[in-house]
Amino acid sequence: MGMVMSFMGKGLPMSSTQMPNYVMGSLYKQFDVDKNIKTFDEFHVAVLEIFNTFNSSLPGKHYDVPSRKDIEAGYKEWKAASTELEKKRKFIEFMKEKINPGKLDESTLIIGLATPPAAMAAKRAGENVPQLGFIKAIPDVIFVPSATILALVSAKLTKRMLQGSPPAS
Known part of the structure; x- marks a missing residue:
């Protein structure tokens, strides 16, 4: 066809x-x-x-x-x-x-793979802490991708600051 x-x-x-x-x-x-x-x-x-x-x-x-x-x-x-x-x-x-x-470096790949399970573990642990009770209100489908993106952005910015390259590429 x-x-x-x-x-x-x-x-x-x-x-x-x-x-x-x-x-x-x-x-x-x-x-x-x-x-x-x-x-x-x-x-x-x-x-x-x-x-x-x-x-x-x-x-x-x-x-x-x-x-x-x-x-x-x-x-x-x-x-x-x-x-x-x-x-x-x-x-x-x-x-x-x-x-x-464009090429991904190894640190980006490792952070991208390791952050979601770590974010879920941190969310489960935070739900039991009274001061962090608001975490229960955040759905997993919002929390995990947000934490992953935040980790990737902070790793990229940290790497650029340490290497001394300009932030805009």
Whole structure:
């Protein structure tokens, strides 16, 4: 049934090599035609918007934004291209080269796995303490995810503070 539906009005289904080219082509159309880019700052903002769109709309893996130096190098190559077709090719090469999936570190994985059982144990223990009686009113489906997210955020902020990296990435 699915095969029949794929042939109706759409032709043959796209292969795995055609799909990235199609996505990159439509991405370039949105990038160049809609933005009308003339300066590096406009190019930089457009690339950041693309990564923001990817990361906010696609579930699962997120993609790391290239460094400013890499974006500058991509802009220079893109700007140096003489024809529109060459500019499109340079942009597609830049995006294919610089799109890297974000990586989770081991501490995030361990905290994400260990926090829910610890949160349940802490909630059960807190229900018996008279001063923490309000914990009984909080449902488990709210308490456990909230505690997990809080633990992950605090671990990430602590790690960044200790490493000295900027908070916004």
